[in-house]
Amino acid sequence: MMRLQLILLFITLIAGPASAGDDKERYIRENRLLEEELTLARKPDIYFVFNLKEKMAYIKARGIHLRELQINDFHCWGSPVSGNVYRLRKKSTFFKPGREMIKPGESKGKDNFKIEALELADMPSRYTLVLDGGVKIFIRPSKGGIVSEIGNLFYTSIRFLILPIAMLWHALRGTPCTAIDIVLDKNDARAVYWSLSEGSGAIIYPP
Amino acid sequence: MFKNRKFLNILIILSIIFFTFESAGYYLGTRDVSFSNKGNLSRENGKTSLNALKARNSALRRRLKSLTPDEIYIVIDTGRNMLYLKRGNGKIREAVISAGSGSILKDPSGKRQWIFDTPRGEYHVKTKYIAPAWTRPDWAFIEEGEAIPKDPRKRVDEGVLGDYALGFGNGYFIHGTLYTRLLGRNVTHGCIRVGDRDLKTVYTATDVGTRIYIF
Numbered sequence: 001m002m003r004l005q006l007i008l009l010f011i012t013l014i015a016g017p018a019s020a021g022d023d024k025e026r027y028i029r030e031n032r033l034l035e036e037e038l039t040l041a042r043k044p045d046i047y048f049v050f051n052l053k054e055k056m057a058y059i060k061a062r063g064i065h066l067r068e069l070q071i072n073d074f075h076c077w078g079s080p081v082s083g084n085v086y087r088l089r090k091k092s093t094f095f096k097p098g099r100e101m102i103k104p105g106e107s108k109g110k111d112n113f114k115i116e117a118l119e120l121a122d123m124p125s126r127y128t129l130v131l132d133g134g135v136k137i138f139i140r141p142s143k144g145g146i147v148s149e150i151g152n153l154f155y156t157s158i159r160f161l162i163l164p165i166a167m168l169w170h171a172l173r174g175t176p177c178t179a180i181d182i183v184l185d186k187n188d189a190r191a192v193y194w195s196l197s198e199g200s201g202a203i204i205y206p207p
Numbered sequence: 208m209f210k211n212r213k214f215l216n217i218l219i220i221l222s223i224i225f226f227t228f229e230s231a232g233y234y235l236g237t238r239d240v241s242f243s244n245k246g247n248l249s250r251e252n253g254k255t256s257l258n259a260l261k262a263r264n265s266a267l268r269r270r271l272k273s274l275t276p277d278e279i280y281i282v283i284d285t286g287r288n289m290l291y292l293k294r295g296n297g298k299i300r301e302a303v304i305s306a307g308s309g310s311i312l313k314d315p316s317g318k319r320q321w322i323f324d325t326p327r328g329e330y331h332v333k334t335k336y337i338a339p340a341w342t343r344p345d346w347a348f349i350e351e352g353e354a355i356p357k358d359p360r361k362r363v364d365e366g367v368l369g370d371y372a373l374g375f376g377n378g379y380f381i382h383g384t385l386y387t388r389l390l391g392r393n394v395t396h397g398c399i400r401v402g403d404r405d406l407k408t409v410y411t412a413t414d415v416g417t418r419i420y421i422f
Binding site: 023024027028030031034035037038041044045046059061062063064065066067077078099100101102104105106115116117118119120123161163164165166167168169171179190191194195197 | 228229230231232233235236237255257260261263264267268270271272274275276280282284285286287296308309310311312313315322327328329349350351352353389392393394420422
């Protein structure tokens with residue numbers, strides 16, 4: 001009995017300071033991100049917050065939640081994210097939505113009015129957000145349908161073949177490389193593509 | 208082909224090299240998989256106590272929360288074609304709207320081009336009008352294949368903008384529409400079209416200076 005108590009005391013002594021240290025690091029990181037967000041909120045631009053801990057993504061402006069999106073699943077690879085604001089460099093997708101060209105005088109006198117517009121349904125639900133600092137966020141829709149399954153198979157093969165090589169390449173060059181897979185509902189994935197424009201700020205809260 | 212021993216040897220060596228690289232990369236990729244909060248913490252922060260950090264965290268969260276305005280503001284979701292009239296975190300009214308089509312119109316002379324997007328970001332109500340008249344810009348004539356009139360009076364079109372209009376800069380307005388069946392679709396030239404009843408509520412509830420957030 002005495003031995004058991006000693007073992008428990010030993011575990012408490014070892015584990016206590018370690019978890020306090022982890023808490024401290026978590027708060028330091030979180031405080032830094034909150035400070036960064038406050039700086040971002042001073043400007044009138046739209047920005048994004050990916051909170052992997054809460055499994056939520058937010059479209060925000062001036063600190064106001066404009067829209068909340070549920071993250072269904074996520075996976076992280078590579079270097080830890082920094083406590084800074086990232087900027088979107090590029091939205092990369094296989095089929096980029098195109099704008100309609102209006103032909104002058106064509107709509108006049110037409111009986112059948114056809115809507116020629118770029119709408120949310122035209123946005124891709126599977127794409128990559130390339131942020132500065134070597135961060136790539138792979139957005140995928142939740143499972144559903146054969147096309148989606150084929151897409152997921154293609155994606156998984158990329159993940160297991162290309163990502164490790166990319167990680168090694170970046171490690172050898174000494175550059176950071178972070179890959180985050182995020183699974184959203186199809187319409188939410190489209191909404192992120194719709195709302196994010198190049199140069200938009202993004203904050204990532206680690207899990 | 209597989210009887211060729213040399214070929215088989217090369218294949219085995221290449222496979223070993225490939226899988227070595229793959230394993231090394233996989234290890235590097237998953238090493239920090241916890242995405243922990245480890246990182247370069249500054250010395251100053253390292254000395255701060257946990258309680259002080261918690262207090263700072265609460266203060267920062269409060270500051271961020273306090274940014275949400277107590278007065279009425281408008282949020283426009285151009286993707287879902289929805290307008291929300293809000294106060295704090297509460298929703299006062301939501302309305303189906305029509306936002307910009309994103310289409311492109313080129314002047315046949317090739318000198319000018321218009322992209323019919325609704326602008327995004329933070330704006331303010333700058334002007335308010337009752338029974339507004341529309342002064343048709345050049346693109347409205349070009350789109351219809353008509354000649355641009357020299358007399359400014361020929362540009363004025365009455366009754367197409369509904370009962371009210373709220374201007375938020377650069378010629379963009381929140382206004383009414385004759386085409387109510389198109390509400391919920393992206394069909395405008397950048398303005399926000401709202402149904403009559405919703406428009407009246409928005410017009411009455413807002414003042415010049417009311418904030419508008421468009422995304």
